[in-house]
Amino acid sequence: MAQQLLDRYIAGSSVIHALDARVKLVLTIALIVCASLLPVGAWLALTAFTALVWAAIIASGVGLPTILRRSLLALPFLLVVVTVIFSVPGRPIFRLPLGFVTLTATDAGLLRFITIVWKSWISMQAALLLTATTHFLDVLRALQALHMPKIIVALMSFMYRYLFILVEEAQRLLRARDCRSAALQGSGGGSLLWRAQVTGRLVGTLFLRSFERSERIYVAMLSRGYTGELRSLRAQTLDRRDLRVGLVVGAILLIITAQAFVG
């Protein structure tokens, strides 16, 4: 169960899947940076970026609906942005009476709102495409190749390895708690303090087990020659073709972005 929750990778053999993870990571970041640079109302550039991302999604074969569905989960994040509709000065379009105050929506506010939401939505889809077509371990290897500090990469790969085990452990603890406290559901039995205490103890238990596990892992590492230094095999050299793809798409991103400022 935890596995379905935690595995975001959708296996496939498309060109997008086959593209070097480093190129994919850099291009995704480049696209998100370019999108965030766009001015309000750069509709042409936003449309072009959307077309680009959608083309890549379709080429990847993971399915546009899948990515769009996943991207909807991010909608609540955008709620705070609604406030700009009413806060940016401009020509009033409509009024929203809310009891003691009346909010006035402006055209400039609305344009900015749409721009921000669109940017955010494209960025989200690009990131979703990256995780759907690139195994997380390849993302980590790409980060290492891009000179992320070794210790961070090591910590994240440990984290990824034990995520599954600890999330399952957390679910077991939760189930055990719910079995013993039938009143907790619905009626919300017990005081807030008591409920927090129970949860705190679960967190403490999880912490404890993690401590103990890390000690055992440490012994296992020691037994296999670990001396405090982390070693890894050298990364493979970047394929010429992948590099070319990266450069071409990168250039397209730059042109679209520049166009928004010139036009």
Next chain:
Amino acid sequence: MAIHELELPKLHTTTPAITLNQLSFAYPDGRVALQNVSVTINSGEKVALVGPNGAGKSTLLLHLNGVLGALDGSVRIADVEVRRDTLRKVRALVGLVFQDPDDQLFSPTVFDDVAFGPLHMGLAEAEVRARVVWALEQVGMQGFEDRMPHHMSVGQRKRVAVATVLSMEPQVLALDEPSAGLDPRARRGLVDLLQSLSQTMLVSTHDMRLIAEVFPRTIILANGQVAHDAPTDEILSNRALLEEYGLEMP
């Protein structure tokens, strides 16, 4: 296939693979775990270590590669005495496999895990890759290089756990409860695997059927001391002895 980068001492038939001499150990909290344990295991021998929980079995195994240091007495692997300055050599000689494969397999992929030992022995990349292939073949898990441990069954994880030390080409294998938690088929596979491996073995277990099938010699540990050290047949046929230490007939 092996290209030895490390100078491994050659084993002579006259040199025992494991020599424990008057080994004693107590944990920092004062709990005595081992008391004057003396055991000699010859090269190629397969020995089972039995006894109730808390008898000191795991503690003893942790002494073999110097993860725990003896308070008193000595541990020798082949002709290398386990000391602070011989740890690297000793850890290449002794492959220690822990009970929970999730502790043993700490890397995200099977390849990374099996390669961890050879990499940290300082072997060259080509040799590391060759050893991973060879070790996985030994345990019948070839082709699993890119798999992640959490996508595998317990039995498969146990096999890979053995491969993670085989890739270091150890001369001694020390296994802690290898058959715990396995279903009958996975257990069968493990028995076959242990029989096929030629290394000297010291294996702690509660599984008397496994002992009867694989290990000709059995050591009973109780309260940190060697209570009995005899051929397995002899121990298994002594009903009174088995009952005394809470062991079951296979």
Next chain:
Amino acid sequence: MLDVLVRSLVLALHISDGLLSTSISALFWILTVACVAWAVQRTNRALDDRQVPLMGVMAACIFAAQMLNFPIAGGTSGHLLGGALAAIVLGPWAGVLVMTCVVALQALLFQDGGIVVMGANIFNMGVLTALSGSAIFYGLIRLTGRQSWGLMVSGFIAAWVTVVLSAALTSAQLAASGTASATVVFPAMIGVHMLIGIGEGLITTAALSFLLATRPDLLPAWLGNELSGKSRPISTRQILGTGLVIAVLLALLSPFASSAPDGLESVLERLGVAGSSGPTATSPVGVLPDYTIPGLEGGLSTILAGLVGVLIVVAIGYSIAMLIRRRRSVARDTKSMTTS
């Protein structure tokens, strides 16, 4: 409806891509990289090779612990952010690294929070919570004389403050990027997180007391040393330094927070947004937020006032700390004389 609102405000702590201006994103990347680099160096200096598996598993543990929730009221549930707990138990630097991994993995694997804005997210939920959480906790337990009630109270306050600070800084970043109205976002985010923080505080306290009661030996030596008064893993100067940084940060944010009752317009005017109405449609939101430096003039006095206030508070706090330390060292001297 209300719980949807509250939930989305809680989620808003994970800022998505596109919600921060490029300059704010870049600024917080710089701050985050500096802090994480410092943390890496400090952890390397500790030279304990146990740290790598410990921190890696702990990061997974914090991630999993965030899934343990409990119902508060009205459909909202409390859960752990974990920064304060991690920093208290593992130490501030390890806490920073652990939380950095948690936030980074959430963004890279689950798109909880964006990629280009990750610098800000790591700073808000990782660096800020770990550093302020441990500074407040260790400062307070010294003041309470390491009593067990003091431990609980300190843990609660530290955890509560980290959540509120996180929310405040997130709101400030959104407001400064021009992607949310300051007058709405500040009270809403801070208000909700003052409630959420209670959950964080209670869970942190309960987890701490559980750990101390069951296996105090498992806790890293340095927490034990602090509790037994043997040595001080964090110096008083470091605690005061962190406090000062946080206070200055808050003072700088105060003009955003002081929302005038006469509606959005006045604040926006103060920020200079109102001045640039009209052709705003073509002004690049990303590169430069709409307000300019002269626009901050109105807020400048607030900032200065805030800074003066901070200095006074720090001065008072420092003298109290010095007084306590002197009295304690005198007591220790007399004790060592009688024993020798």
